[in-house]
Amino acid sequence: MRPDLTPLLFAVCFLDVWDLSHVEEMQSQERIFLSSLGLSGQPRAAGTHLQPLQARSHVPSALWRMFRRSEKLHTQESEPCTVSEYGVRGNIIRYVQDQGRLVSGWSSSCQACVEKQLYFNMSVLQPVELLSLAQLEVNFHWKPVRSAELLQAPRALGVSLYKVMRATLRGADPQANRRLLLSQSVQLQPEPTSVTLDLTSLAENWRKPGRNYGLVLELLPLSAEPQDLLPFHPGNSLPLEPALILPLIQASLVAVSLNPQQCRSRQRRSAIHLPVTPSNVCKARRLYIDFKDVGWQDWIIAPQGYMANYCHGECPFPLSESLNGTNHAILQTLVHSLDPHGTPQPCCVPIRLSPISMLYYDNNDNVVLRHYQDMVVDECGCR
Numbered sequence: 315m316r317p318d319l320t321p322l323l324f325a326v327c328f329l330d331v332w333d334l335s336h337v338e339e340m341q342s343q344e345r346i347f348l349s350s351l352g353l354s355g356q357p358r359a360a361g362t363h364l365q366p367l368q369a370r371s372h373v374p375s376a377l378w379r380m381f382r383r384s385e386k387l388h389t390q391e392s393e394p395c396t397v398s399e400y401g402v403r404g405n406i407i408r409y410v411q412d413q414g415r416l417v418s419g420w421s422s423s424c425q426a427c428v429e430k431q432l433y434f435n436m437s438v439l440q441p442v443e444l445l446s447l448a449q450l451e452v453n454f455h456w457k458p459v460r461s462a463e464l465l466q467a468p469r470a471l472g473v474s475l476y477k478v479m480r481a482t483l484r485g486a487d488p489q490a491n492r493r494l495l496l497s498q499s500v501q502l503q504p505e506p507t508s509v510t511l512d513l514t515s516l517a518e519n520w521r522k523p524g525r526n527y528g529l530v531l532e533l534l535p536l537s538a539e540p541q542d543l544l545p546f547h548p549g550n551s552l553p554l555e556p557a558l559i560l561p562l563i564q565a566s567l568v569a570v571s572l573n574p575q576q577c578r579s580r581q582r583r584s585a586i587h588l589p590v591t592p593s594n595v596c597k598a599r600r601l602y603i604d605f606k607d608v609g610w611q612d613w614i615i616a617p618q619g620y621m622a623n624y625c626h627g628e629c630p631f632p633l634s635e636s637l638n639g640t641n642h643a644i645l646q647t648l649v650h651s652l653d654p655h656g657t658p659q660p661c662c663v664p665i666r667l668s669p670i671s672m673l674y675y676d677n678n679d680n681v682v683l684r685h686y687q688d689m690v691v692d693e694c695g696c697r
């Protein structure tokens with residue numbers, strides 16, 4: 315049973331409509347909120363219930379850094395909807411996980427090679443989003459089995475990356491359907507090494523239905539002496555001497571996109587400290603929302619909660635200037651003072667809201683950093 319979301323999602327003045335089923339209302343509010351994050355429901359790791367966060371795909375350290383930085387930025391004037399780390403426009407940064415398989419057996423084109431398919435499902439981007447950047451990141455983690463391996467001739471991998479142009483029919487030559495994008499060698503060392511490549515226009519193409527055939531990564535073990543080209547031991551087979559164990563390969567596509575509908579430039583007034591003076595008059599009140607309380611701790615990575623605040627209080631006659639009333643609200647209080655039963659007071663509602671950044675898992679278990687507007691009440695007024 316999930317607790318009440320109403321303080322966050324309803325203005326006080328609408329409390330009368332509450333005769334509707336409470337649970338239905340809550341579910342519908344949750345759906346609206348999730349769909350504005352591009353989510354079809356509360357994200358769950360595939361095939362499991364409530365998998366603990368630590369068992370899910372890890373949060374890249376670059377994304378953590380950006381999250382902490384954006385938290386600080388919200389209290390300052392800054393260019394909205396720009397990702398300064400990449401120098402592009404955007405309010406959403408996703409680490410789209412690779413779903414390609416490691417092709418078992420030898421590559422058809424190169425006897426000593428091993429192939430890995432790379433597939434990034436771009437349909438996690440909503441149609442409204444404008445893709446500003448897609449950068450491939452392939453990380454190689456290599457653990458020497460014996461320390462002696464480290465002392466031998468330098469270990470390196472020849473890495474070739476191909477884009478696949480169309481599906482290959484059985485029996486056809488897969489090479490004919492590929493185009494080389496990158497070819498370089500990667501030094502194998504105990505520290506992780508990575509290869510990055512800008513794939514923005516290709517990834518834009520992948521968003522069209524039926525256009526994503528993925529990539530192929532071809533790995534060729536290199537050694538100092540060409541004649542002792544070392545064979546791979548794919549999979550878990552025991553390392554024979556001399557042999558090169560396949561490094562662990564992790565690939566993700568860093569996709570920066572802009573949802574123009576969620577990019578109004580509103581900056582929070584420098585960290586607001588709401589006064590705690592008791593008063594019945596309309597003003598912003600402190601409210602800390604803990605995501606655990608609304609049952610979202612399994613997919614929101616950070617923050618764990620935030621100071622959301624809410625508006626509450628009377629809009630009494632005569633409406634003073636500090637209550638930020640509209641002309642209409644001023645007249646409504648006047649009419650209310652003459653006929654309290656016929657006309658209600660105006661409502662005390664948010665008139666200025668500011669964004670927060672959220673780090674969360676989407677429905678495909680990708681890690682997403684999103685600049686999310688209208689999450690914090692900064693100022694209230696009578697409307």
Ligand SMILES: *[C@@H]1O[C@H](CO)[C@@H](O)[C@H](O)[C@H]1NC(C)=O
Pocket residue numbers: 435436437438677678
């Ligand atoms: C890609 O993701 C979408 C939506 O999350 C899903 O419906 C679709 O089946 C996925 N496609 C593949 C090939 O995994």
Ligand SMILES: *[C@@H]1O[C@H](CO)[C@@H](O)[C@H](O)[C@H]1NC(C)=O
Pocket residue numbers: 596597598636637638692693694695
């Ligand atoms: C009305 O706006 C002013 C600044 O524009 C602000 O200082 C004040 O707190 C607002 N009133 C309420 C009730 O929030």
